[in-house]
Amino acid sequence: MTMKWAIAAPFFDIDNIDTANWLEPFVPGDAHEFQLIPRQKPLPKWHDRKSKFTPIDDWLVYMRQAADALNSDADGVITVFPQVASAVGLQQKLRFSNKPVVAWLFNVGTCRSGLRQKLARASLSQVDHFVVHTRKEIELYSQWLGLPANRFEFLPYQVPEIPIEYGEERKTPFIASLGSAHRDFPTLFEAVKKLNIKTIVATGQGAVEGLMIPEQVELPFGISKEECLRLGQQARLNVVPLQPKEGVTAAGQVTLVEAMIMGRPLIVTNFYGAEDYIIHGETGWLVEPNSLESMTEAIDLLWHDDALRQKLGENARAYAKEHFSDPCAGRHLERILNEVAENRNTLANAKLQWAK
CATH class of the missing domain: 3.40.50.2000 (Glycogen Phosphorylase B;)
Known part of the structure; x- marks a missing residue:
């Protein structure tokens, strides 16, 4: 049975959604289908940002994207970057949604205590699988979010192939x-x-x-x-x-x-x-x-x-x-989606047996 996933990433927006892609072309097999969910506004350029914190207006855009992902006919949601994961988690709480969620490229920057930690724990408690990009983050986020370490996995950050178009500058090296x-x-x-x-x-x-x-x-x-x-x-x-x-x-x-x-x-x-x-x-x-x-x-x-x-x-x-290649990451994504789907099926069967 094919499982359909909505992918919500901040680099998908209404201007580029017809040509955008992520790792979905590199997922082998036919067990999973994908639907890209765009932001309503393009993500600001990194050098144009005036604050290291996500502003309220941008959180509203993330919340809309999260709602669109959960409103889709997809069976589960894949998020890219922690803001999208948090927005999806909050939407799940509000609408009592139980769709499985995989949070890819989960890096919060700093693990602050207080209100930020409380909001993170509330919004991310139902995420099935977190993909982090250093081994140390497994322990850090497990403790910060109060979640078991086995819900986190280290995978190297991946990038698309970059064309080699320039040689080394030899006259004036730098x-x-x-x-x-x-x-x-x-x-x-x-x-x-x-x-x-x-x-x-x-x-x-x-x-x-x-x-x-x-x-x-x-x-x-x-x-x-x-x-x-x-x-x-x-x-x-x-x-x-x-x-x-x-x-x-x-x-x-x-x-x-x-x-x-x-x-x-x-x-x-x-x-x-x-x-x-x-x-x-x-x-x-x-x-x-x-x-x-x-x-x-x-x-x-x-x-x-x-x-x-x-x-x-x-x-x-x-x-x-x-x-660090896209094909390598695509194979890992397929494995993770298979594991999440299998775990959800096992849990559903156990609940059914308990109800009987």
Whole structure:
């Protein structure tokens, strides 16, 4: 029997829904069908956001999307990102819905106590399966939400194949550092200043506010995603410097996975689950948190070792294709949907037997 799933993701909107897709084309077999549920308004661009918190107006859009998913004729709901999962959970409470829910790419950023925790526990208690993207998040979210750990599963963050359209810039080589969340730019800036290496940092203005910017660093604010990927491909090194902060659950996965799938030699601070993605010395280079010495030594080593950079880049691309690709994630999604459907059937049969 075929099971139909509604997919509610913030990157589906009424303007792109006719051409949008996610992992559904990569789910093998014919046991599951899918229907995409759009937002009524496009998701704001990340560099246009004025707050790190989701505003009330955007929550109303999520609630409408959640209602549309539950009102559909689908047998279950797949959500992408925690806001959509929470909105679906609240709608379920209001209408006493019992549709199974799979929450994919569940990363709340910070596990805060108080009202936020109470709302999260209330809205997410009925989610059947959470997919998180670092192993540490299993324990963090299990405790934060008061749910059993077996409802959470670690799967690596996946990205679509990225075309390799640019070669390394050899006349004026540079380091690229992309992204904003919880970045340790002070340590990176000190390292490249000490080594006198040109570095291009594509980030939001808030991530470098108040910092002294050395002459070796360029900050092209507001550039497009395509421009970021170009910089990543042209750079001699990609660096993801991460700053440990209390309560933060994960950071940097998108940037490091994209660098790996593009086959770029990569240096990452060993925090926020970086070791779940990188095999040190084989698919990338891990450095100690808050260590100028460790960062400087790593950059100096890889900057001058062509053979090591080539090895890391080739290994990273091969590893990413095997573990971080859409087809790989599609196979995991099929397995999870099968397990959720089977568990629901088992529970329904048990209730039927008890009623008799």
